[in-house]
Amino acid sequence: MALSAIRAPVSDDLQAVDACILQRLQSNVVLINQIGHYIVGSGGKRLRPLIVLLAARACGYTGAHHIDLAAIVEFIHTATLLHDDVVDGSDLRRNRDTANAVWGNGASVLVGDFLYSRAFEMMVDVGEMRVMEVLAHATNRISEGEVLQLLNTHDPDTTESRYLEVIERKTATLFEAGARLGAILAGTSAAVEDAVARYGLHLGIAFQLVDDALDYASDAHTIGKNIGDDLDEGKPTLPVIRALAVGDASQQALLRHAIEHGGREQLEAVVAAIVATDALGYTAQLARTHAQLASEALQVLPPSPYRAALIATAEFAVARAH
Numbered sequence: 001m002a003l004s005a006i007r008a009p010v011s012d013d014l015q016a017v018d019a020c021i022l023q024r025l026q027s028n029v030v031l032i033n034q035i036g037h038y039i040v041g042s043g044g045k046r047l048r049p050l051i052v053l054l055a056a057r058a059c060g061y062t063g064a065h066h067i068d069l070a071a072i073v074e075f076i077h078t079a080t081l082l083h084d085d086v087v088d089g090s091d092l093r094r095n096r097d098t099a100n101a102v103w104g105n106g107a108s109v110l111v112g113d114f115l116y117s118r119a120f121e122m123m124v125d126v127g128e129m130r131v132m133e134v135l136a137h138a139t140n141r142i143s144e145g146e147v148l149q150l151l152n153t154h155d156p157d158t159t160e161s162r163y164l165e166v167i168e169r170k171t172a173t174l175f176e177a178g179a180r181l182g183a184i185l186a187g188t189s190a191a192v193e194d195a196v197a198r199y200g201l202h203l204g205i206a207f208q209l210v211d212d213a214l215d216y217a218s219d220a221h222t223i224g225k226n227i228g229d230d231l232d233e234g235k236p237t238l239p240v241i242r243a244l245a246v247g248d249a250s251q252q253a254l255l256r257h258a259i260e261h262g263g264r265e266q267l268e269a270v271v272a273a274i275v276a277t278d279a280l281g282y283t284a285q286l287a288r289t290h291a292q293l294a295s296e297a298l299q300v301l302p303p304s305p306y307r308a309a310l311i312a313t314a315e316f317a318v319a320r321a322h
Contacts, residue, residue: 047317212237213287
């Protein structure tokens with residue numbers, strides 16, 4: 001199913017989210033407006049707010065707070081992007097110059113801080129302690145994931161389990177939180193809430209696995225960022241970790257050197273080693289497994305167009321080319 005078809009059941013809600021984002025981005029500090037609108041309007045998939053909306057509707061919610069929560073989740077995600085690009089020294093995202101490439105690192109970090117603080121202002125407006133608890137915990141885990149990733153940088157001995165811990169915290173946590181928020185708004189049982197949150201967690205893991213595979217299997221125009229960024233930054237993601245684990249001695253030496261030193265000079269040889277060891281296939285299969293686990297978690301919900309769209313989102317996450 002195309003992403004446009006997945007969005008269709010909540011198309012009006014998504015328009016309301018966009019309006020909410022534009023309204024709550026407003027600041028009397030001009031640079032905040034400029035950078036905030038630049039990054040929020042840069043053409044992202046809006047998957048995280050979409051999950052909030054679909055989960056709330058799939059759980060039977062009929063109110064309006066899911067609009068605010070979807071916008072909050074997007075603000076938190078956008079703040080992490082601003083900070084990530086500074087830490088990673090990235091200069092291209094979604095086929096556009098990153099905010100730090102345009103305005104500098106200092107401005108990007110501070111506007112990211114503004115988005116975090118604005119998100120927490122909006123949580124107070126919702127007035128639900130469970131919402132604040134879930135999102136405060138999520139932002140904390142995301143930060144832990146970022147630090148763990150930093151510790152793994154340039155370390156060729158990073159294991160698959162250490163890598164998975166990073167992506168669970170850094171990426172999947174916000175998907176998990178967004179799905180859980182939908183169930184909380186609907187007042188579901190604890191068992192249903194946990195199942196819906198489990199959907200978000202497995203979806204987020206699958207999504208990041210595919211992202212990391214695409215860094216070695218696509219092109220800059222298609223995925224909207226520079227190919228080999230992870231290698232350039234010395235990040236050992238699963239395609240490289242798997243190739244290291246099963247490759248021959250020469251492949252292992254090549255990959256260890258590439259991780260330790262970073263850069264793109266050996267990108268072609270690294271990609272060849274990843275392809276030769278079927279590390280991309282291994283990564284794709286693990287992504288499909290998590291997408292299946294995500295879909296299975298939703299069996300606690302009654303059939304509806306919203307549940308069908310959530311399942312289709314999991315399928316989209318592993319079938320996409322960008």
